[in-house]
Amino acid sequence: MKKFNLSIAALSAMLMALSFASQAQTAGATVFGVSESVLADVAKGWSVKKTILNAEVRNxxxxxxxxxxxxxxxxxxxxTVSYLIVNASKFLGIADHRISIPVSQFRHVGNILVLPGATKEELRKVPVFIYAKN
Incomplete structure (x- = not known):
């Protein structure tokens, strides 16, 4: 009888857990965000805003x-991240020169993005990047 009661208790616990799960995520409902334990890992991740956007590009x-x-x-x-859009106008001495450069051509050194072998003269020759109109 003791074994039977334990099985009923285990089955009860499983059914309660399933009912909680079904209440938390019902068909057609979307769960947003992450748990606190996952959030701790997210915070340790790499921020594009802090490390890439507005980062200086050097040769x-x-x-x-x-x-x-x-x-x-x-x-x-x-x-996948395919291109970085670099505004080189200030450093080329021209009014507006945003260019697209494949991510694979960069090296990340500290807070600086390095574009090996690039020169200002070569960047002047790169066509200006224009966003597509949607």
Whole structure:
């Protein structure tokens, strides 16, 4: 009889847990956010706003030149970060020159993004990036 009571108690506990779960997430309902334990991991993550946006872009010359600042990043349809949009106008001495550069061409060194081998003259030749009109 003791074994039977334990099984009933275990089954009761499972049914209660399932009822809580069904109340927390019902069909057609969306659960937003994360739990506090997950939130702690999120806080340790990498922030695009703090590390990429407005980051200075330099070349890797013996005396590194400032080439621009990152203004935006482009997410490809498959969800990957594909390009950084760099505003190089201030450093090229021209009015407006936002360019797109593949993420794979950058190296991240401290708070600086390095574009190996790039020069101001080469960046002048890169076509201006224009956002698509939706």
């Amino acid at each position: 890797d010359a013996a005396k590194p030149e400032s080439l621009g600042k990152v203004e935006d990043l482009i997410i490809a349809p498959d969800g």
